[in-house]
Amino acid sequence: MEIVKKKIDGKLSTLTIYLGLGVIFLVFALTCKILGKNFLTLNNLFNIITQASIISILAIGASLVIVTGGIDLSVGSIVGFIGIFGGLLIKAELPLFLAGILCILAGALFGFANGMLVSYGKVPPFIVTLGAMQVARGLALLINRGQPISGFPKSLGMVMSFKVFGLIPVSVLYVFVFYAIIVVIMGYTKFGRHIYSVGGNINAARLSGVNVKKIIVMVYVLSGIFAAIGGIMLLARLTYADPNAGAGYEMNAIASAVIGGISLSGGKGKIGNTLVGAIILSTLTCGLQIMNVPTYYQTIVTGIVIVSAVFADKKKERQSE
Amino acid sequence: MKKKMIAWIMSIVVVMLAIGGCTETKTETNGKNSKTEVKENKAEIKENKTDDQKTIGFVGMTLNNEYHITLANGAKVEAQANGLKIEIQAGDQHASADAQLGIIENMIANKVDGILLVPSSSDGLESALTKCKEAGIPIINLDTKLTDSSLKNVGMDIPFYGTNNFEGARLAGEYVSKNFNKGTKTAILKGIEGQTNAAERYNGFIKGAGDAIEVIAEQTANWEVDQGYTAAQNIISANPEVELFFCCNDNMGIGALRAIKEASLQDKIKIIGFDAVSEALNLVENGEFLATVAQYPAEMGKLGVQNMIKVFQGEKAENYIDTGTKVITKDDVKEFKEYLKTFE
Numbered sequence: 001m002e003i004v005k006k007k008i009d010g011k012l013s014t015l016t017i018y019l020g021l022g023v024i025f026l027v028f029a030l031t032c033k034i035l036g037k038n039f040l041t042l043n044n045l046f047n048i049i050t051q052a053s054i055i056s057i058l059a060i061g062a063s064l065v066i067v068t069g070g071i072d073l074s075v076g077s078i079v080g081f082i083g084i085f086g087g088l089l090i091k092a093e094l095p096l097f098l099a100g101i102l103c104i105l106a107g108a109l110f111g112f113a114n115g116m117l118v119s120y121g122k123v124p125p126f127i128v129t130l131g132a133m134q135v136a137r138g139l140a141l142l143i144n145r146g147q148p149i150s151g152f153p154k155s156l157g158m159v160m161s162f163k164v165f166g167l168i169p170v171s172v173l174y175v176f177v178f179y180a181i182i183v184v185i186m187g188y189t190k191f192g193r194h195i196y197s198v199g200g201n202i203n204a205a206r207l208s209g210v211n212v213k214k215i216i217v218m219v220y221v222l223s224g225i226f227a228a229i230g231g232i233m234l235l236a237r238l239t240y241a242d243p244n245a246g247a248g249y250e251m252n253a254i255a256s257a258v259i260g261g262i263s264l265s266g267g268k269g270k271i272g273n274t275l276v277g278a279i280i281l282s283t284l285t286c287g288l289q290i291m292n293v294p295t296y297y298q299t300i301v302t303g304i305v306i307v308s309a310v311f312a313d314k315k316k317e318r319q320s321e
Numbered sequence: 322m323k324k325k326m327i328a329w330i331m332s333i334v335v336v337m338l339a340i341g342g343c344t345e346t347k348t349e350t351n352g353k354n355s356k357t358e359v360k361e362n363k364a365e366i367k368e369n370k371t372d373d374q375k376t377i378g379f380v381g382m383t384l385n386n387e388y389h390i391t392l393a394n395g396a397k398v399e400a401q402a403n404g405l406k407i408e409i410q411a412g413d414q415h416a417s418a419d420a421q422l423g424i425i426e427n428m429i430a431n432k433v434d435g436i437l438l439v440p441s442s443s444d445g446l447e448s449a450l451t452k453c454k455e456a457g458i459p460i461i462n463l464d465t466k467l468t469d470s471s472l473k474n475v476g477m478d479i480p481f482y483g484t485n486n487f488e489g490a491r492l493a494g495e496y497v498s499k500n501f502n503k504g505t506k507t508a509i510l511k512g513i514e515g516q517t518n519a520a521e522r523y524n525g526f527i528k529g530a531g532d533a534i535e536v537i538a539e540q541t542a543n544w545e546v547d548q549g550y551t552a553a554q555n556i557i558s559a560n561p562e563v564e565l566f567f568c569c570n571d572n573m574g575i576g577a578l579r580a581i582k583e584a585s586l587q588d589k590i591k592i593i594g595f596d597a598v599s600e601a602l603n604l605v606e607n608g609e610f611l612a613t614v615a616q617y618p619a620e621m622g623k624l625g626v627q628n629m630i631k632v633f634q635g636e637k638a639e640n641y642i643d644t645g646t647k648v649i650t651k652d653d654v655k656e657f658k659e660y661l662k663t664f665e
Binding site: 038146295296298 | 384409410411413417418419422423426428430431432442444445446447448451468470471474514
């Protein structure tokens with residue numbers, strides 16, 4: 001019975017978030033129609049997903065870490081670092097593919113350091129990743145003496161702007177491919193179940209033979225890797241590397257996860273919904289900009305939506321108390 | 322129950338949006354009514370099928386400081402006076418090329434007819450420029466010049482209207498050389514190391530002042546009030562003989578003023594700032610600042626709109642306009658404040 005109830009809860013939560021996205025779309029579509037603006041076009045739908053793509057990739061890492069009961073604040077700075085690091089490698093005429101691999105390794109290294117300190121070092125994740133955030137930003141500034149990098153080959157831009165069948169931006173495909181993989185991992189593999197069990201009840205997980213420390217390290221490594229992928233995507237999207245890029249991205253990634261119903265107390269949440277969370281955020285920005293709502297209101301609306309989403313999601317818990 | 326909750330939340334959002342949307346349309350119609358004749362004249366000249374208004378997209382660097390708000394307002398006032406629609410958007414952070422790219426994509430999707438761009442960085446917007454080029458949307462560059470290499474990479478020729486920071490600082494330097502004795506002991510507070518503007522203001526001042534100054538101290542205070550305050554404190558205690566502070570922006574000057582006041586040296590040490598923000602103008606008016614250098618951000622916005630209209634009518638826009646700088650002292654501060662009021 002308990003399990004059945006849980007499943008229904010999960011479905012309800014998923015329903016809430018899709019409904020939320022649907023309503024937001026409807027509101028924008030109608031309002032824009034009245035104001036005579038273009039919102040509901042295929043091109044614009046691709047724009048929304050492209051604009052969500054980097055945050056949604058970072059949000060995969062954020063969700064994994066949050067499911068284990070942790071938090072990763074370093075991803076935004078890693079995005080900035082990878083931009084400069086990758087930019088320097090490309091400027092040194094390394095093939096794009098090789099530069100990409102090295103970037104992912106660098107991201108994994110950051111994640112590994114975070115994970116080791118959290119699991120074996122017993123330092124709270126908030127503190128570890130707050131430190132890593134500073135270190136990564138400092139390194140981003142240091143390795144090119146604070147200067148941005150520009151003048152990249154056209155092929156770099158194609159990494160993000162290439163259109164499959166001349167229609168679908170490749171950035172949209174990245175998002176769906178990565179999410180498909182992670183949804184399978186989290187839902188249907190032992191590794192996925194272990195991640196949930198570590199966040200749900202760490203002692204029970206340990207007693208039932210889960211290598212808790214290893215799982216935690218791996219989750220932070222994955223977060224670092226996804227941050228590196230996000231960094232590469234941003235570099236390709238702008239064909240410009242700025243050491244200050246990515247500032248605040250960690251918060252958007254965490255917000256996407258939370259809107260998607262990933263519980264900050266760990267152990268709960270469906271990772272697929274994180275993508276919906278990220279798309280909700282980018283739909284808001286895009287829709288409000290198209291309606292020409294002044295920038296100041298945009299941040300207010302976004303803030304209200306983040307809190308409202310979680311408020312709606314927690315209704316069940318409030319009722320049971 | 323949950324559905325109900327969501328419905329509530331969404332209705333709040335709708336209301337908020339409606340408020341935002343309505344205020345916008347209202348201002349637009351006002352502008353339209355007041356200048357109907359002008360618009361009709363123009364419509365006749367144009368052979369265009371379009372009777373409807375053209376829309377200009379204004380992509381700002383940020384809208385959380387006075388200078389950039391004035392720049393945007395200059396464009397807004399001029400657009401409304403000409404019966405054009407204008408959409409003003411800016412990144413929520415100061416130097417976010419990513420946010421500006423997103424805004425430009427959304428403007429293209431919404432089919433604006435031309436874009437006025439205040440780039441967040443001189444060479445970080447190649448992707449955005451390429452997208453405008455593909456969509457055939459004309460761009461005019463304001464305030465911060467896009468680098469030549471960046472324009473070459475995307476194969477575009479974009480008009481630029483802005484100020485010359487070197488020239489403004491040189492004027493301030495000349496003012497010093499006219500009004501101070503030779504060898505005035507001078508401290509300089511500089512902007513962020515490595516930025517073009519910071520270097521130009523510093524070099525311009527040194528050039529203009531010539532041998533009227535003897536630089537006894539210089540420090541980077543990163544354009545910030547608090548850092549200007551600390552830097553000035555240190556400079557004053559190390560060099561109590563200092564007579565003049567040239568601060569490469571007003572913020573640092575405001576910080577320096579506090580340090581000078583605390584040391585009770587206001588009679589001895591003069592301050593010159595740069596930017597003419599409203600607080601600095603007040604300080605010039607009551608004599609606590611000797612002078613500040615004004616740029617004309619509103620003019621950039623205005624000229625941007627005027628020339629975009631030319632482009633809409635099939636004419637060529639001016640390729641380069643220097644919007645000028647001026648040293649504002651106690652004598653002309655009142656007049657300058659009056660001028661600024663028209664763009665509030």
